[in-house]
Amino acid sequence: MAGGIVERVARGEMFFGIASTEPSGGSDVAGIKTRAERDGDSYRVYGEKILISGVREALETLDYGGWLLLARTGGEGHRGLSAFAFTGKWGGRLADGLEYSILDTIGRHGISTGILRLDGVEVPGSRLVGGEGRGFYVAMEGFPLARILVAAANIGAAKWALERAVEWSRERRLFGGRPIASFQGVSFSIAEAFAELEAARLLVYRAAWTADRYVRGEASREELNLYSASAKLKAVDTAFSIFQATMKIIGGISFTKEVDVHRGLLGTLSYLVGAEGAQNIMKYIIARDLIGREYVKL
Structure with a gap:
C-alpha cells in the first residue's frame, strides 16, 4: 500500500480501517453511491459513509488515519467500483473537504463509530488499490x-x-x-x-x-x-x-x-x-x- 501507510500502522502511529457502508445500506456493496471523479492525476471523492469504525482514533487521537474506501469510478454494479487507500488525516492535518461526526453507540466502546462526509476530497491516483474497477x-x-x-x-x-x-x-x-x-x-x-x-x-x-x-x-x-x-x-x-x-x-x-x-x-x-x-x-x-x-x- 502506497505512501508508508502499512509501516505507520505497524508502528502504531496510524489507524487504518475500511469505509464501505453507506446510509442506503451496508451489505449491498455493489450498490455503493459514493463516487470518485478523475481530476488530472488525482480523484475527487463525493459521498457519505456511515457506521465506520475508528473515526475518532483516525481523525482525532492519532496524527495519521484513513480507510480502504470504496467509491464508484464507473457505471452501475460491482464492476464500476474502485478501492482507494484514503488518508483522512496525514501529519496532523485533516483532508480538505472531509467532515466527520462520532455516533453515540450503545456498546462496543473500545473503538469509535462514526460518519464520514466527503465533498470533493482529493485522493492521489497513486492511492488507487488494484486498479480502476477492481474495488x-x-x-x-x-x-x-x-x-x-x-x-x-x-x-x-x-x-x-x-x-x-x-x-x-x-x-x-x-x-x-x-x-x-x-x-x-x-x-x-x-x-x-x-x-x-x-x-x-x-x-x-x-x-x-x-x-x-x-x-x-x-x-x-x-x-x-x-x-x-x-x-x-x-x-x-x-x-x-x-x-x-x-x-x-x-x-x-x-x-x-x-x-x-x-x-x-x-x-x-x-x-x-x-x-x-x-x-x-x-x-x-x-x-x-x-x-x-x-x-x-x-
Missing part, C-alpha cells in the same frame, strides 16, 4: 478474513462471560447457604453454554484453516465464503446467547453498571445486527455457496 474484488478478498477475526473475537468474549458465570455459580449462595451451581437450572445452563462455545470455537478454527488453504491455492473462494460466514454466524449467535445466560445467572445486579457483563452483551450485539455483515447476510452467503448461485439469488 469490489479487493473488498471481497478482505471480508471473509474479517469475518473470521470477528468470530474469533466473539469466542474470546464468550469465554470470558462463561468464566464469570462459573465463578458466580460457585460463590453465590441461597436457600440455606447452597451455591447456586447446585441447582440444575444454573449448572445445566452453564453446561450447554460450554458445549455451544466449543462447537463455535472449532468452526472458527476450521474457517481460519480454510483461509490458509485458500491463500495457498488449495481451497476455493466458495469454500472460504462458506466457512467464514458460518463461523461468524455461529460465533456471534453463541456469544450473545452466553452473555444472556450469564446475566440471568448473575441476576438483577447484572442490569447495573456495577457489574460489567452488560458491556460484552452490547458489544456482541453490534456484530449480531450488522458489523461485518448482518446475520441474515451470513445465512444468504452460506445458502448461496452451499446450494449454488443459480438457485439462491438476491
Whole structure:
C-alpha cells in the first residue's frame, strides 16, 4: 500500500480501517453511491459513509488515519467500483473537504463509530488499490478474513462471560447457604453454554484453516465464503446467547453498571445486527455457496 501507510500502522502511529457502508445500506456493496471523479492525476471523492469504525482514533487521537474506501469510478454494479487507500488525516492535518461526526453507540466502546462526509476530497491516483474497477474484488478478498477475526473475537468474549458465570455459580449462595451451581437450572445452563462455545470455537478454527488453504491455492473462494460466514454466524449467535445466560445467572445486579457483563452483551450485539455483515447476510452467503448461485439469488 502506497505512501508508508502499512509501516505507520505497524508502528502504531496510524489507524487504518475500511469505509464501505453507506446510509442506503451496508451489505449491498455493489450498490455503493459514493463516487470518485478523475481530476488530472488525482480523484475527487463525493459521498457519505456511515457506521465506520475508528473515526475518532483516525481523525482525532492519532496524527495519521484513513480507510480502504470504496467509491464508484464507473457505471452501475460491482464492476464500476474502485478501492482507494484514503488518508483522512496525514501529519496532523485533516483532508480538505472531509467532515466527520462520532455516533453515540450503545456498546462496543473500545473503538469509535462514526460518519464520514466527503465533498470533493482529493485522493492521489497513486492511492488507487488494484486498479480502476477492481474495488469490489479487493473488498471481497478482505471480508471473509474479517469475518473470521470477528468470530474469533466473539469466542474470546464468550469465554470470558462463561468464566464469570462459573465463578458466580460457585460463590453465590441461597436457600440455606447452597451455591447456586447446585441447582440444575444454573449448572445445566452453564453446561450447554460450554458445549455451544466449543462447537463455535472449532468452526472458527476450521474457517481460519480454510483461509490458509485458500491463500495457498488449495481451497476455493466458495469454500472460504462458506466457512467464514458460518463461523461468524455461529460465533456471534453463541456469544450473545452466553452473555444472556450469564446475566440471568448473575441476576438483577447484572442490569447495573456495577457489574460489567452488560458491556460484552452490547458489544456482541453490534456484530449480531450488522458489523461485518448482518446475520441474515451470513445465512444468504452460506445458502448461496452451499446450494449454488443459480438457485439462491438476491
